[in-house]
Amino acid sequence: MKLPDFEAWGVFAKVAESGSFGQAARDLAVSPGTVSKAVARLEARIGARLFHRTSRRLALTEAGLAARDAAARLLAEGEAAETQASAGAAAPRGRVRLAAPMSFGVMHVAPLLPDFLxxxxxxxxxxxxxxxxxDLIGGGFDLGLRIAALPDSSLRARRLCTVHRSLVAAPAYLAAHGRPAHPRDLAHHACLGYAYLPSPDRWRFLAPDGTEAVAVPGGPLRANNADALAPALRAGLGLAVQPDFMLWDDLAMGRLERVLPGWSPPPIALHLVTPPGDPRPARVTALAEYLARALSAAPWAQ
Structure with missing residues (x-):
């Protein structure tokens, strides 16, 4: 019986993950020619092309898409076996591809990375x-952070903490336009909208007794990034629903105030998500555990 070409499958997994023969070569510390030969060897063995190649673009063929996940698992299991066999003596090595929301990533993930590196x-x-x-799997990501009520999926999810959200406004806006007493009053206020809410044209609020109210927001600005709303919010142009990790400093400094304290948007949470399959490479586990510890202990998460 002829053994599978494990080396070629590992090289293929790296190319599929990075989307580049050159990047895969750098990740593996080999020459681009070695990567090309390994993939060509594998294509000859299975009798099918794994990539569509042009001078500007590299894309998986149907055969490549069918083989990608199994190859990634094979590579991860090989890396895990080496880690276990070395009894943890070797430090984790390699590249970890991490996806995170824009504002949260800039404010709370990027500052954690220098100490980890x-x-x-x-x-x-x-x-x-x-x-x-x-798409973690399609994008070749090892790890992701998501802030949402997660739907069922094949991804493995670890809940890190609740993310509280509040309706807020600048003191200047409230002085000029008054405070809404009920979510229905928002129909008469300027609302600044976040485009990636599950239902951006409807704001849901819950009272402590479980009563639900829905507001139909309208206002001068909607954006697909929460940071883009902050200047207009601080300038008193309207109210907005924002997560506490965005508001922490503004609330403490008095630049913003909570509105409708008896009502709150439905709860969401910060999750750490990974593609399915075991075992995870040591490099991924190291970053996942570090982020889980640091983010769970953040002041806005308490």
């Missing part, structure tokens, strides 16, 4: 920031 000189991090929902 200093403690793990063999690791590199490819941080991708976007408020859109990222």
């Amino acid at each position: 200093a403690a793990h000189p063999g690791l590199t991090i490819d941080l991708h920031l976007s408020d859109a929902v990222i």
